[in-house]
Amino acid sequence: MSHKLFIIAGEPSGDLHGANLVKSILEKDSSVKIECWGGDKMADAGARVVKHVNDLAFMGFIEVIANIFEILSNFELCRKQVAAFKPDAVVLIDYPGFNLRMAKHIHDMGIPVVYYISPQIWAWKESRVNKVKKYVDHVYVILPFERAFYLKHGVNAEFVGHPLLDEIKEIPFNRNDFLARHSIEGNRPIICVLPGSRKQEIKKILPQISALVEKFPNHQIVVSKVRWQPKALYESILHNRVLLIEGDVYHLLHASEAAVVTSGTATLETALIGTPQVVVYKANWLSIFIARFLVKIRFISLVNLIMDREVVKELIQGGATNNAITEALNDIIIGGSEREQILDSYRQLRGELGQSGASEIVATRLLKIIE
Numbered sequence: 245m246s247h248k249l250f251i252i253a254g255e256p257s258g259d260l261h262g263a264n265l266v267k268s269i270l271e272k273d274s275s276v277k278i279e280c281w282g283g284d285k286m287a288d289a290g291a292r293v294v295k296h297v298n299d300l301a302f303m304g305f306i307e308v309i310a311n312i313f314e315i316l317s318n319f320e321l322c323r324k325q326v327a328a329f330k331p332d333a334v335v336l337i338d339y340p341g342f343n344l345r346m347a348k349h350i351h352d353m354g355i356p357v358v359y360y361i362s363p364q365i366w367a368w369k370e371s372r373v374n375k376v377k378k379y380v381d382h383v384y385v386i387l388p389f390e391r392a393f394y395l396k397h398g399v400n401a402e403f404v405g406h407p408l409l410d411e412i413k414e415i416p417f418n419r420n421d422f423l424a425r426h427s428i429e430g431n432r433p434i435i436c437v438l439p440g441s442r443k444q445e446i447k448k449i450l451p452q453i454s455a456l457v458e459k460f461p462n463h464q465i466v467v468s469k470v471r472w473q474p475k476a477l478y479e480s481i482l483h484n485r486v487l488l489i490e491g492d493v494y495h496l497l498h499a500s501e502a503a504v505v506t507s508g509t510a511t512l513e514t515a516l517i518g519t520p521q522v523v524v525y526k527a528n529w530l531s532i533f534i535a536r537f538l539v540k541i542r543f544i545s546l547v548n549l550i551m552d553r554e555v556v557k558e559l560i561q562g563g564a565t566n567n568a569i570t571e572a573l574n575d576i577i578i579g580g581s582e583r584e585q586i587l588d589s590y591r592q593l594r595g596e597l598g599q600s601g602a603s604e605i606v607a608t609r610l611l612k613i614i615e
Contacts, residue, residue, distance in 0.1 A: 261360070334355055391403040419499055433500075439468070460573070504569060522573055
């Protein structure tokens with residue numbers, strides 16, 4: 245009888261890491277049956293998606309409250325799906341508001357609970373570590389300082405390195421092919437924009453981006469579009485001289501001289517590829533107001549958090565003005581005063597992230613757990 249795993253990821257970054265994990269598991273044992281809450285990447289890797297991440301990402305306190313009935317119905321749906329599937333273990337990937345609650349339900353079913361891509365409880369609601377301690381059987385962390393945090397609270401977490409080290413290492417890049425594929429001019433440098441994947445993020449960030457066309461007339465401004473958001477959402481906001489391309493994000497970053505990136509996993513992806521960046525973040529004003537009282541970290545970007553200093557400029561809420569973004573970009577484009585310093589810090593960052601092969605390590609651990 246084949247073994248079964250259920251994986252719960254609620255965001256695009258979780259879909260990416262989940263896909264690499266699924267791929268590593270099935271390479272080691274193709275008989276394992278995997279169902280998941282995930283996205284297209286996990287489906288392509290061989291998992292059966294029973295709830296798509298497109299229906300799950302709610303950003304900020306206000307958005308969560310506004311969608312509370314849908315979120316509560318999702319808890320019940322997930323509980324029923326896990327109970328019906330009867331997996332040998334359940335893997336939780338980030339998505340803490342949902343997954344920490346699901347951990348209790350799964351633990352009560354007598355199913356081993358594994359947390360991979362640990363929730364950032366070191367940033368806020370540190371008391372949630374008690375739920376991890378009580379309901380999670382195995383914790384695998386991908387940021388170097390997380391293991392010490394968990395050990396301090398009596399949780400024996402294992403640091404496995406960051407899975408993006410493998411994801412980005414495997415991306416071949418040919419600049420001419422990329423430019424031709426997207427009909428991009430070859431004689432002007434590119435400033436790319438990664439405005440996030442949620443509608444709220446996109447609508448708040450893109451109005452500042454159109455102004456870059458006039459501020460950087462010798463550059464091409466290229467915005468990365470996610471597949472599940474309609475093209476009209478971007479085009480209704482952007483200057484008609486801003487180029488919009490769907491997907492191909494890593495190649496776009498490789499081809500760009502600099503980037504404007506919303507906070508999240510994308511900031512670390514940008515750094516590992518080696519593109520100097522400005523980090524911008526805008527959310528509902530009340531969500532930001534509440535967060536300022538609850539969040540205990542100095543930075544919002546993973547790059548700065550890991551290095552514990554300001555490597556990349558962070559422009560948050562009212563600070564993310566046209567002029568501020570322009571000034572920060574001028575400092576990091578070729579000839580800018582901070583470009584070489586950022587690139588040097590990126591090299592140090594790679595060293596901090598430890599070993600490669602995170603997905604393979606966790607896959608090996610999981611197969612031992614379910615066997």
